[in-house]
Amino acid sequence: MRAAVLADIHGNLVALDAVLKDMEARGGAGQLWCLGDTVGYGPEPSKCIQRLRQYDHLCIAGNHEYASTGRVDTFDFNPDAAAAVQWTAEHLTQDDKQYLQGLSVTLVEGAFTMAHGSPRSAVWEYLVNSAQAIENFDYFKTPFCLIGHSHIPLYFEYLEEEGLCPGKRFEDGALLKLGKNRLIINPGSVGQPRDRDPRASYAIYDSDGRTIQLFRVPYDIAATQSEMEQYGLPRSLIDRLSKGV
Numbered sequence: 712m713r714a715a716v717l718a719d720i721h722g723n724l725v726a727l728d729a730v731l732k733d734m735e736a737r738g739g740a741g742q743l744w745c746l747g748d749t750v751g752y753g754p755e756p757s758k759c760i761q762r763l764r765q766y767d768h769l770c771i772a773g774n775h776e777y778a779s780t781g782r783v784d785t786f787d788f789n790p791d792a793a794a795a796v797q798w799t800a801e802h803l804t805q806d807d808k809q810y811l812q813g814l815s816v817t818l819v820e821g822a823f824t825m826a827h828g829s830p831r832s833a834v835w836e837y838l839v840n841s842a843q844a845i846e847n848f849d850y851f852k853t854p855f856c857l858i859g860h861s862h863i864p865l866y867f868e869y870l871e872e873e874g875l876c877p878g879k880r881f882e883d884g885a886l887l888k889l890g891k892n893r894l895i896i897n898p899g900s901v902g903q904p905r906d907r908d909p910r911a912s913y914a915i916y917d918s919d920g921r922t923i924q925l926f927r928v929p930y931d932i933a934a935t936q937s938e939m940e941q942y943g944l945p946r947s948l949i950d951r952l953s954k955g956v
């Protein structure tokens with residue numbers, strides 16, 4: 712079985728379609744596993760939901776799903792993010808909202824737990840360092856955990872005997888072997904990468920080979936940016952796409 716692991720699509724349909732095309736070119740995947748923040752920031756929230764739903768997929772909720780469906784207010788969002796949340800809420804159909812409201816915040820699938828932020832704080836925690844990772848291993852039971860939210864592709868390997876949990880960047884093309892050590896893995900963001908590489912980021916899990924491989928995919932960033940301009944979305948959100956920050 713193969714699954715494409717996608718996080719933080721953020722309403723960027725051009726990036727999502729580039730990733731899906733790349734996935735097909737690599738032999739496809741039976742399922743999409745989507746780690747939340749399918750909407751928010753980008754110009755096509757509704758179409759991104761529709762695209763996901765064309766596939767056999769699993770999906771959890773992120774903070775942008777919570778905010779754009781009114782499950783939380785935007786108190787903790789910066790002004791541009793809050794403006795984008797408001798815009799997104801106005802551009803979702805009733806059916807989209809129902810779909811988003813029906814998503815749970817964590818899922819367990821085989822050897823994997825999925826949580827948008829972290830297993831400890833599923834919607835909100837930005838899990839980016841070893842100290843956080845080591846604490847978070849107590850909050851899930853499966854060998855592996857998949858997260859998003861920081862938009863940075865990385866993984867933490869728990870070396871239990873040494874009591875260490877080093878974090879590593881998950882680089883383009885890197886192939887992670889799933890062995891006996893537990894892992895927390897972030898496949899990066901499809902629609903708004905923040906590791907100074909503007910290319911879309913995603914991973915493919917292969918259950919036969921017991922591997923997860925990361926891929927970076929160029930897409931037509933200008934096309935998404937001009938659509939955002941047309942809709943009057945905040946300038947900072949438009950500019951960051953070409954910088955990957």
Ligand code: ZN
Binds near residue numbers: 721773860
């Ligand atoms: Zn996000």
